[in-house]
Amino acid sequence: MTEDKSAQHGIQRHDTAGSTRAYVTLVTNEDYGKGAVALIRSLRITKTTADIVVLHTPALGGASREMLTTLGARLIEADLLPLSDAFNARHARRALHGTAPFTKGRKPDFHTPLDNFVKLRLWQLVEYESCIFIDADAIVLRNIDRLFAYPEFSAAPNVYESLRDFHRLNSGVFVARPSVATFSAMLQHLDRPDAFWPRTDQTFLQAFFPEWHGLPVFMNMLQYVWFTMPELWNWQSIHVLHYQYEKPWEANHPKTEALMPLIKLWHAFHDGDALPDLDSLPDPTAPSHLHQPAGQVGG
Incomplete structure (x- = not known):
């Protein structure tokens, strides 16, 4: 296939895809690098034949990159999204948590809300026909390769306190179809004047895909x-x-x-x-x- 330049901007590939399908996770610091180790090992145990891709920011150190590569992951370096200063100020950790505080659990100190939006660069991975995104703080216990055939955008609900939360999606696991056109549309929708996404990428994705398909909890x-x-x-x-x-x-x-x-x-x-x-x-x-x-x- 002919790669669009938009699929290259902001990410650095160092090798080629080994499949048309990929599990993708995001690692934005050394702590989430630890999570990715467990996630990759869990995926290997399920005997998946798909690629395992780690989108990572420059903050990930060399030793961690080497470890993830040794485990068989395909590493792709990703820049933060090109967002306005006003958007970044509204979604900085202190500002975001002050406006939309977490009351049910504690976000660790190494969690940076703005990093979550890098997840959208998955749509630039047009060498893949289908991707399953999984947060780096998760492990896969059983093979889920069948989800590659699920439609975009499929995600499970954000159910952890009450069944009333079935109307909200959780972006820790979702099925997507990479597309430069979709990524471009996302950037235009994301950084509109006064746009505020209280649950960062989760709120945004639910607004961008209002007819999202529900996966089982x-x-x-x-x-x-x-x-x-x-x-x-x-x-x-x-x-x-x-x-x-x-x-x-x-x-x-x-x-x-x-x-x-x-x-x-x-x-x-x-x-x-x-x-x-x-x-x-x-x-x-x-x-x-x-x-x-x-x-x-x-x-």
């Missing part, structure tokens, strides 16, 4: 469901586990005790340790779990 199971809606948790159904808010690699974060079984599972993927039988793990409502000491993950 099990395709993007948010970790808070573990203690807020335990009756919704079922290990045999969960395909992607997403560690929203506090991250599993943070030492002693505020939800450590409540989420310890999920944290230990993430570390097993990250460290390359032996994994438990997912189907035998106790759900949070199971009697065997209720009587376990904090920190145990099944038998």
